[in-house]
Amino acid sequence: MSLIGIILCSLRFPLLLIVYNKLKGDSMRNYSLQEEQANRRRELSYIEDYPDMERFHSHPFRRYLDKRNTEYLVRRKTALRQVNDKAAAMDYQAKVLEAFRESVGQLPAGCTNAYVTGTLDFGSYLIDKVCIETMPGIYATGSFYYPKKRGDGGDDKQLPALLLLCGHSNEGKAHVTYVSFCVEAVTSGFCVLTFDPVGQGERRVRGVEEGEGNESSESNSAWLDPVAAHCFLDQKLSLLGEHLGAYMMQDNIAALTYMLARPEVDSARVGVTGNSGGGTMSAYMGAYDDRVKAVAPCCYITELRSMLYRLMAQDAEQCLPGFMERGLDHSDLVTAAAPKPYHIGAAMFDFFPIDGVRDAFIEAKKLYRLLDAEEQLELHVVMKGHGFWKEMREQVLQFFCRTFEVQWNSENGVDYARLPSETELLCLTVDGSGDESALASGSLLDIVRKKVGSLPVMQRSVQNGAEVRERLNGLLQLNTESELKYSPLEPDQNGSIAFESESGMIITGALHRWSAAESGELQRICIAIGGMNEAELARAKNSGYDAVLIVHPRGTGPAALEPGCTFGMFGPELASGYNVRMLGQSLQGLRVTDVLAAIGSLKQTPGFERAEVTLCGQEEHALTALYAAAVLSGGHSIHSLHAAGLLASFRAFAEAEQHKYDAGIIVPGLLLAFDIPDLLQMLQAELSGSIIVESWLDPMKQPAEPPFDL
Known part of the structure; x- marks a missing residue:
């Protein structure tokens, strides 16, 4: 080889080494950039x-929620102030455990079967x-x-084990931070199940993208992101008097049962961890399962x-019914x-407020x-x-090492350039063949449809109105x-x-x-829930x-919360609805309250004492009008x-693959009592007077056939 060739070769080797190191570290380097940007x-x-x-x-509805949330906080702080000795602490803990289990509610029937569909070396x-x-x-799929x-x-030695519960990542168990933690833990001497x-x-939910028509097909269907999927399923379960949190807890408990049955696992040394939504579930499990x-x-x-106060409520399973109540x-x-x-584990710049972390820690530390x-x-x-960043993962792993007497090794030799990929971790395919597994995996939507199908078909006969x-x-x-106090309406000059x-x-x-009433004269009044345009006013x-x-x-029309009030985390309708649910009520119930108050106030207004009231509403507001009419129909x-x-039927809504209605229409347990046609x-x-339904809609707000003749 010539001298020039030797020089070029010697220069090429460091260059190749640099390229190799760059390729090896690309995934972590890109993730570090993502981390840096997110933190900034x-x-x-x-x-x-x-x-x-x-x-x-400054928004009226937000001020109302702030007031309710502050009243809740004052009540619990006042109760905690009375807890000052061990006996009181034990009593408080017992009450907390009971209240938490009541919020979770009855879990669905579980199973104990599990199948290994492949092994990666x-x-x-x-x-x-x-x-x-x-x-x-x-x-x-785990x-x-x-x-x-x-x-x-030897091979009979049992090891400490960790149940890692995933946050709201599209990839679920295959998200890079969760895979990284699992590999870091297993190379430190733990078993890990996620x-x-x-x-x-592998359990993603397919929805229907907005567009013309309501036909579901590959061309107009898409995967829902985890938050949307959770809320979508929770709304359907809510109509049946249930909620998604109980179903997710059943998943957690079944997974823990499986992990404890593994011969590699020491059942006396079992921990649970998770980040974000997984942090929620790990906190639930720590309180729920001994x-x-x-x-x-x-x-x-x-x-x-x-x-x-900062960004409103989170999604379905993080807002258990009656939790704040x-x-x-x-x-x-x-x-x-x-x-x-x-x-x-906490992050200084998290959207879970750090000042709240301090206060929660001080409360828990006292107990x-x-x-x-x-x-x-x-x-x-x-x-x-x-995020479940490396520093946080290391702190969690060191905690479990101290707790379960495992020697911490900071040099665990994890090859971050060769972490298991999402494709490799797929469970519902047979290794190497590309064929689908023989397991026929159902979905929660299947469960909802089965439950709805088992409900008795309501006979369209007249029910007892008082009941x-x-x-x-x-x-x-x-x-x-008797609890409602109304005052006369006082319109301004406009x-x-x-x-x-x-x-x-x-x-x-x-x-x-348009006309003033003479003494004792009957006035015909239309109460338009949600508003009327000029043409509709003229027609009235x-x-x-x-x-x-x-x-x-x-929370509707001009009274709607600004879209940005949750800083891009969740829709205001969902967020306010879940806040209200934790307070033990429903957003639809509060909106019906507003209509009842409007009617009561109108009847206190001079000239309208004997008003003949017609309730009007379109789409979501049509449901509010229906409920208000049903509540007042006896007088x-x-x-x-x-x-x-x-909407023609909530049964159809519960069974649908997607819908275009706002989340606030949900009345928990409604389908266990009656459906829309029954109320009509x-x-x-x-x-x-008369009942007029100008048009009927299906869950996608497309024209629907009348469920019966009015």
């Missing part, structure tokens, strides 16, 4: 978002691809990581009111686990101290944004008539009105009046109405109902 945005948000945040809180460790039957016909050699104890939550990974011996939720524990907060989930070793377990509770804060009203009042969680539908909730609208006048009262129920407050674009049939017998 999150850090700046604490100062840059403040003006917008204060503006958002990564040299020092193996991964079993496992399908865990958590409920009949429902499989959670990965069980375990060392190939179990140390000095699985796809419903709506993620088989868990140590708990490490990350990027979740904070003070609930602090989080609600029962006085519970995140710190209570920590307290419920005492005296288990507990590690709270742990009174229960003689103060040294078992710890908090570690990383100077980063939301229907009583049951509907309970479902909507309405106040009794006809605009504002009234208080309940303490602290101001509702706006307008009163358009020509139809003989003396006035139209426009009412904007909270003289309501004369007739006029609806346009009315009852109104036919109760109202003195």
